[in-house]
Amino acid sequence: MRLPRPTRILSGILSILAGSFLGQGLIVLSTPLLTRIFDTTDFGLWAVFSAIVSILGVVATGRLNYAIPLPGDERDASAMAWAGIAFAVGTALVIVGMGWAAGGWLTERIGAPALDGYWWLVAVTVFALGINDVYSGWLVRQRRYPALGRRNVVQGASQVGTQLGLGLAGVRPLGLLVGMAAGRLLSAAGLVVGREAVLRGPAASWRRVRAVVVRYKRFPLVASWAALINSAGLQAPILVIAAAYGDVAAGLLGLTIRVVGAPASFLGEAVMGVFTGEAGARVRNEDGSLAGWVRGTVLRLMGIGVIPTIVLVGFGPALFATVFGSEWREAGQYAQLLCLGYFAQFAVAPVSQTLLILEHQGRQLAWDTTRLLLTVGGPAVCAVAGASITTAVLVLSLCAAACYLLLYLLCVRAAVAADRKRPSGEGLRRDSRRAPDD
Known part of the structure; x- marks a missing residue:
């Protein structure tokens, strides 16, 4: 079975993105x-x-x-x-x-x-x-x-x-x-x-x-635990903040999630569907560069996400107060602080399926555990130390950004290794161009 043409892949991505934007x-x-x-x-x-x-x-x-x-x-x-x-x-x-x-x-x-x-x-x-x-x-x-x-x-x-x-x-x-x-x-x-x-x-x-x-069986036995820890790393900080700072703070953060976090996650999941389908096809057909597909996907998503990130950094509180009411201005401050973490998540999360497709569930589990410890531990330490809610949100954003950078490096490394092991494909073509004594 042949891989689809690039125009078909682009059409698929645009179809999903159009539906995601509308929804x-x-x-x-x-x-x-x-x-x-x-x-x-x-x-x-x-x-x-x-x-x-x-x-x-x-x-x-x-x-x-x-x-x-x-x-x-x-x-x-x-x-x-x-x-x-x-x-x-x-x-x-x-x-x-x-x-x-x-x-x-x-x-x-x-x-x-x-x-x-x-x-x-x-x-x-x-x-x-x-x-x-x-x-x-x-x-x-x-x-x-x-x-x-x-x-x-x-x-x-x-x-x-x-x-x-x-x-x-x-x-x-x-x-x-x-x-x-x-x-x-x-x-x-x-x-x-x-x-x-x-x-x-x-x-x-x-x-x-x-x-x-x-x-x-490794999907339910290993990947499911990795996914549970991964989701907890994303969602459990909300529970920590709700318990430490009260339901009003949780409500303000909830609005931020709905307006900024949910669309970023939803669009990322839409692209993840196309990425998973095409990456799986590359693995099954032993054709095409998986590493190049990973890098290209992240770069395209960074290009999409950079403008909303700049807008939130510059005008987050004013936008929230104008659109949702003055009582929601503080939610705009949360969005301002969280935009770095959401930008990293939007750009890298869709390619995380690289580790699952290549059956590196153990590496995925290790990363998920690290992410959970940092994104939950950071706000929790802030709460115990008596830091303000804005400090806790900023620490959460920085921890998330660092974790997604690490995830990107793991995915690229796994994809490069997979390309080199193929009997045909981009990895072999690159090797064939090298001198015998390289």
Whole structure:
């Protein structure tokens, strides 16, 4: 099988980015309305809720969604999708049990007692995130990038419509929380309807499902733990800040996440889908430079992210106060401080799949652990030392930027090593040009 032409790759990236811009644009444009419907306490609960479901959601499928593009047989890929769905159901059931047994104790520890009545929604949202990931993995395998773009639009529109509708109806704070689940469930409807539907066909046999899970067992056994630690490194600082500085600070930080962090992450995930599909194709076909694909992707993302970063550094507080109301000016200061970390995340996070594709899950786990220690430890030390919230946010941003620089270096090194081991491809072509005595 031949690799797609560069024009097709570019078209795929543009399709996903267009859908992401539309979907996230709706979310960002709705935020000035939401800040006038929901208060800082509501946003504080939303920030804690989002952090928890984001941490748990990344392991809802056992990371098998990332293995869907890899099997050579379509029946094995379908079995992998079914395995991911089964994992998502099991994860949701575990969360329900956890909430019933220890929900009150957990919410007290993280400083958000109001969350105790919403563990059922945590389970539903995590399940929605899981099946949405399965759908993404299937579309990536099929290289149906326009469908990924359409999914992103549906996701954003559904989330905004739910939050605004319930908010105007006076359903607070539930209206703000339930939007995430609604958006993911509706955007993953393609699992059931349409040309990409996996669930409309016959279910894979238990024997085949078991075989593919055993073949790619390092995804649930190693990669899932790496993903859990990675997500905790991104989201757990929010829980630390909520517990140390209160729900108002968490609410201000929550707005920053919605306006700056969420679009950066969402756009990065969109590019990650294309990157994973094309990088996987390069590995399967032993053609093309994987290292060059990693470097080129990061450079393009840096070019996209540099202008928003400059705008936030120069005008963050004034922009937030003008758009969202004067009471949200401090959130603009948080955005000003966090933009360096978000810039690094946006540019490098999509290529992190290099380590998983090359089955270097151990290195990924080591990096994730380092990141968790720094991004959680930094704000925690600030809180214990009695430092201000702005100092804690600045330390978090610097720690995140340093960690993503390290991740980039690890990915490039792994890709270069993989290129050199190929029997054909760019690495061999470079070696063939060297003199015999080099």
